[in-house]
Amino acid sequence: DSGVTQTPKHLITATGQRVTLRCSPRSGDLSVYWYQQSLDQGLQFLIQYYNGEERAKGNILERFSAQQFPDLHSELNLSSLELGDSALYFCASSPSGQGGYEQYFGPGTRLTVT
Amino acid sequence: DQQVKQNSPSLSVQEGRISILNCDYTNSMFDYFLWYKKYPAEGPTFLISISSIKDKNEDGRFTVFLNKSAKHLSLHIVPSQPGDSAVYFCAASGRSGGGADGLTFGKGTHLIIQP
Numbered sequence: 001d002s003g004v005t006q007t008p009k010h011l012i013t014a015t016g017q018r019v020t021l022r023c024s025p026r027s028g029d030l031s032v033y034w035y036q037q038s039l040d041q042g043l044q045f046l047i048q049y050y051n052g053e054e055r056a057k058g059n060i061l062e063r064f065s066a067q068q069f070p071d072l073h074s075e076l077n078l079s080s081l082e083l084g085d086s087a088l089y090f091c092a093s094s095p096s097g098q099g100g101y102e103q104y105f106g107p108g109t110r111l112t113v114t
Numbered sequence: 115d116q117q118v119k120q121n122s123p124s125l126s127v128q129e130g131r132i133s134i135l136n137c138d139y140t141n142s143m144f145d146y147f148l149w150y151k152k153y154p155a156e157g158p159t160f161l162i163s164i165s166s167i168k169d170k171n172e173d174g175r176f177t178v179f180l181n182k183s184a185k186h187l188s189l190h191i192v193p194s195q196p197g198d199s200a201v202y203f204c205a206a207s208g209r210s211g212g213g214a215d216g217l218t219f220g221k222g223t224h225l226i227i228q229p
Contacts, residue, residue, distance in 0.1 A: 092217075
């Protein structure tokens with residue numbers, strides 16, 4: 001158990017809809033990272049928040065957005081969903097806002113868009 | 115363009131022997147490297163890491179070697195145990211500009227430990 005929690009575990013929705021994925025980091029960690037794992041692209045970094053502020057962006061689509069709240073939990077919002085958005089979404093946390101530290105991953109949310 | 119490459123999709127090793135998983139990278143700005151292990155339906159689990167100022171790091175049965183000139187790292191597991199059967203991901207990050215970076219992952223190697 002990494003100490004990172006994610007809800008829900010599974011989500012099935014239709015094209016065009018909007019969903020919100022939730023992540024709680026390990027106690028004491030200030031950074032939250034979001035990753036997408038799809039069959040063809042592997043694990044890809046989407047976005048990072050550090051202590052409530054956006055810190056780094058990866059391959060995140062404009063239809064996707066995230067935020068980190070004062071209690072440090074984070075939400076990833078996916079809108080205008082397409083079939084290709086079906087994937088596993090992982091959240092990770094680390095104590096620092098900089099690279100050079102290991103990241104601890106949650107169990108993931110499996111999103112299926114039909 | 116894959117910046118982190120794991121060229122072996124799968125590897126089969128006998129129990130008790132050494133498992134060697136390889137990883138190559140192309141981005142010379144990477145300066146911190148990590149290995150993760152992943153079981154189906156679970157998130158990646160951190161195993162071991164190495165900074166670019168070192169060429170070796172050891173933790174129990176796991177040793178990571180870094181060859182900066184070749185842009186190559188490897189993970190050695192010795193002795194291999196049945197519970198080591200999983201997908202192993204190599205990942206890299208850079209401290210370019212002092213900012214934060216997400217991890218760049220390879221596509222993974224499926225390690226199978228044969229009894």
